[in-house]
Amino acid sequence: MSSKITIFYIGATGYIGGSVLQAILAHPKADTFEVTALVRNETKAKAIEKALGIKTVLGSLEDDALLTEYSEKADVVFQNASANAFDATKAILAGLKQRFDKTGKKPLFFHTWGIAVLVDNALGEYLSPTVTSDYDLDTIDKLPKTIINSRVDKLLVEADADGYATTFIIAPAIIYGRPRGPLFDGPAPISALVTGVVTKWAAAAARKGRPGIIGKGANAWGYVHIDDNADAYCRLFDAALFGSAQVSHGREGYFWIEATEHTAYEVHKVIGEALVALGVIGEAEPASLTADEQVKFYGSEEYAAFFAANTRSKGDRLRKELGWAPKHTAQKEFIKDIKEDTEVAAKALKA
Template sequence: MTTKTSIFLTGATGYIGGAVLTRLLTHPRAPNFDITALVRSETKGKVLQEKFGVRPLVGSLQDADKITAASENANVVINTADCDDLPSAEAILAGMKARHDKTGEVPVLIHTSGTAMLIDDARGAYRSETIYDDMNLEQVKSIPPSALHRHVDIPIVDADVAGYVRAYIVAPSMIYGAAKNALVDAGVANPFSIAVPGMVRVAIKRGRPMVIGEGKSGWPIVHINDTAEFYIQLFDAISARPDTVGHGEEGLYFLENGESPWSAVARSIGRAMVATGVVSGPEPEPESLTTSEQMAEVCGSEFRGRILGSNCRCKARRARAQVGWKPKFEVDDFNASTEEDFRKVFEAEKK
């Protein structure tokens, strides 16, 4: 008799989590998975259980006791919820430590972080020459503890070093593409990313796209399908050959397949505005935001504006070398996806 693998997933109704859960449900070994998903909505939880056979745990990231108990009961925890929520991460680690203390098993944690840990304060003025390599351990260690997401990542790495968790930190770059899967179709999961749809909403509201400063800075990009596929490939690699897959201090995995300057993103939104008939005539010139006040007004906060004007450069060498990840979607796909994203967001905004 095959022992089932118990999996606890947070963020199941989100953009990344929904895409990952969909792939777990269609995995060749899916009949041997016992999946519990944290969901805030009883209605969505009922759909997950009745239509997809997933055990719902109704609650939020603030329900530490529930999260700890579910984590203690899991062989594998996949955290795709808020990467900056330290209390929920601590609750996960507490449960996994309790499991280790009771059984001697070292459970697996796949935690979602992000490449925003690498941003500078360029405000669109220049293209950085610094490129982070996740196989360069000294460079990874040079990322300051005060950087975005690191206040959660570091305790997770510490838990791995302590020996009661095998921790893998996945750091996607700017994820794009509308998620298309059974959970989205069922109204359970979010189909949209954050960055490009957020810029699209601003463009719709103001009648033209925006860019911070000159838009010379930029970010790496990765498609939602390639992102979700990596989680499954990592999961499989951990199961089949754990000694060949870096974890803990050597377990940070950037995800990227190409780069795009923010000016190119803005212009692709402008082209989409013309193509969809939202504006007529020539492609609208991006509105340049240069002051803190402008960024706060247009982007919702100065901090968000500074992110949209930052550099974030990295290479996903570890994912490719150790896991065998081969992303399919490239920069041309990113540019082509903007019109589809624009249409979907525009239709959603009209409802």
Template sequence: MSASDSKLKIFFTGATGYIGGSVLQRLIQHPKASTFEITALVRSAEKAKALKEKFGVNAVVGSYAERDKLETLAGDADVVFSCADADDLAAVQAFIQGMKGHKERTGKRPLFIHTSGTGVLTDHANGRYASDKIYHDSRLEEMESLPDTQLHRNVDLAIIAADKNGWLYSYIVTPSTIYGLARGPLFDSGLANRHSAQIPGLIKASLARGRGGVVGEGKPIWNDVHVDDLAEFYALLFDKVVDDPEGAPHGRTGIYLLENGEHTWYDISKAIAEAMVALGLSSSDQPTPFTDEEMARFFGSVENGYQQVGQNSRGRGEQARALGWKPKYSTEDMLKSIKPEVEAILKEQQTVR
């Protein structure tokens, strides 16, 4: 047996993204990293070369559109980390086919750690009201009450079915609003994206209009989690299931909501407006509602704006905590992170100009 045959083979997608970069960095820094053979899918040949030379990660240039490549790469792996697009069903089906083939060839079920999101919990408040509906990931009946039409749900259900069929072990990580500037060697090298999506999206829209903006009245409530706490959970889960795939809930029960507090969307818009005043970018610390025209301009469509930053999405991450996850950062930390995020985005925009 060669040295490479004895290593744990990991296939990774989303390596240069915000979530994926944070998770990959933990694998690179893992005490047992020398026993891993990591292969990452990236779009850029330049980034592929840098990942190999600087971090020892094998990188294959490709995209989610190349289904045969995805199937082959997933089929060669003992563990698959899916940290890119949570809604590309065809890509996930290719991963599943590859892992099914792995099981048939080796007799061993590979591990599939997939990134979803608490968009799956959203309602249709459209900025108008707060909801008292809270989902608990430890209560199967609550999670299975989610309609099949919910965001991310079709992909999640396909993964759960593959686990039920015995082709793989699935663990679906479901983060809430992720915040904080990602830091560390992978980000310092310029290979990975430092920014999340929701809060930076609101910041960029507010900067473009010259005043803090809010969707509707900003009353809906959403959970939040710091990017470092998020990465810590992935590392914890990985260690648990590599040693014992049955040692953590999987399949139907293997959904992990990640949260450590909650906010209203108005709270965030208000913090952005205050940061803009402090930085001399606006004369008012009171956010005003985005017009439909602005929603379409900044979020792609009115519907996308509502979905991203205008709905309720409330859950309790009991399963992660039962595994030993101990998040350090709170909603107060999230609000404190907004001004530094505004400053970082401004600096990047000025650099581009």
């Protein structure tokens, strides 16, 4: 019988998932891991296999039977593909329960949720005084069920309480920075960066001719560099799997990831400056979008309001339980990285 630690990884081709997977494979004990990644097509499967040397299986979050089958085989499941895939989460948990019933060992389930569950209705008009810690379970429990909060987290909390899986609910802030490594820099790279939030805003600015904000752009979100985000996941993974530290899970297993905080106006202004320097637009100063422009650039007023909200969070658990300390916190570095993200987006627009 194999002594390998089996990992079923969902979201390997994504901006978050790909960078975290590379970091997991750089773990000192990675030679004991047997990773199988779920991918949608043969092209991506071949790219991942060539870049990382892991196994792949073709499928999607809609393939409930497949999710259950491969979760049952896994000591560890990472779900980095969708924050609120309710049916997929149930299918994964069904597989983990089957594994526990057969082996008596509790598998680990790391689920990427979304800090957007904290959104308010600021519409860009003000900076909220409320900053929610991941220790504030009373507030987390009272978060309303909405389109961006399907209560997937409650499924994980219940599974942990039922004793057949150890679960972790991870909610990163807005992630920025270019992911690097064999998955992104090789001969057949996964182009995950163009899916980042910053690149979406850059594309909208290019279409408008200047950055567009909702209201005053006074609302703020947390931000975390792609490398600091991956480090946070790895620390949590290491503590949970190898016992390097006592770590919360289940009911207490919410982990926010944030390093700095910036208003919408500040970030759009930096994007504007980068696009002006590239000759893509002629005006760097953000302007308020009309209701029609909000629909044009965001798809709907509701989606625009999502980015015009405050989501002020504090990741206390990572800092206090795992000693995590983000390295990318300097304002100058933040501006440099946002401008680099914008340059990548500008190149994608021309392609």
